[in-house]
Amino acid sequence: xxxxxxxxxxxxxxxxxxxxxxxxxxxxxxxxxxxxxxxxxxxxxxxxxxxxxxxxxxxxxxxxxxxxxxxxxxxxxxxxxxxxxxxxxxxxxxxxxxxxxxxxxxxxxxxxxxxxxxxxxxxxxxxxxxxxxxxxxxxxxxxxxxxxxxxxxxxxxxxxxxxxxxxxxxxxxxxxxxxxxxxxxxxxxxxxxxxxxxxxxxxxxxxx
Ligand SMILES: [Zn+2]
Ligand SMILES: [Zn+2]
Numbered sequence: 001x002x003x004x005x006x007x008x009x010x011x012x013x014x015x016x017x018x019x020x021x022x023x024x025x026x027x028x029x030x031x032x033x034x035x036x037x038x039x040x041x042x043x044x045x046x047x048x049x050x051x052x053x054x055x056x057x058x059x060x061x062x063x064x065x066x067x068x069x070x071x072x073x074x075x076x077x078x079x080x081x082x083x084x085x086x087x088x089x090x091x092x093x094x095x096x097x098x099x100x101x102x103x104x105x106x107x108x109x110x111x112x113x114x115x116x117x118x119x120x121x122x123x124x125x126x127x128x129x130x131x132x133x134x135x136x137x138x139x140x141x142x143x144x145x146x147x148x149x150x151x152x153x154x155x156x157x158x159x160x161x162x163x164x165x166x167x168x169x170x171x172x173x174x175x176x177x178x179x180x181x182x183x184x185x186x187x188x189x190x191x192x193x194x195x196x197x198x199x200x201x202x203x204x205x206x207x208x
Contacts, residue, residue, distance in 0.1 A: 005165055
């Protein structure tokens with residue numbers, strides 16, 4: 001089952017140009033069996049997600065993309081809206097208490113601006129970034145960042161034993177389904193999604 005884990009729609013994410021109808025069409029074209037809505041700092045009412053899922057004939061899950069003092073974190077299994085910037089250790093406590101999952105989104109986005117190679121940021125040094133103490137996993141395939149940035153994330157994940165996930169971070173319809181997770185099992189709920197991610201029963205794909 002192919003799932004895109006990181007999608008923004010309008011109007012709930014003002015930065016996105018994808019309206020929900022277009023999203024369904026794009027997801028069908030990309031051959032996805034499911035998508036996960038990860039709006040910035042806010043969630044859909046569950047009944048609206050169910051309705052969209054029914055009309056679209058595709059499974060729709062939702063997480064949340066939370067702004068923390070250590071960067072953007074995708075959170076699954078935690079249904080509170082958080083306004084403003086939250087301290088990552090506080091978020092960790094709350095998410096852990098409800099059995100949720102935290103994933104560092106695009107953890108090295110923008111690093112190339114300063115030049116990974118110029119700065120000689122080694123994988124070892126990258127592993128020491130504070131954020132990685134507080135997450136279960138990290139994005140190793142995100143279509144908004146460069147290949148070296150994704151590659152750095154993959155190496156850090158391997159070194160630290162964090163699960164590496166894929167999500168397009170789609171803000172335009174044509175980006176939906178570029179970075180996907182292909183699960184071995186059928187995913188029916190957000191609980192399933194978390195369980196299969198934790199068990200690493202998937203592969204990631206980046207369609208360029
Ligand atoms: Zn983000
Ligand atoms: Zn995002």
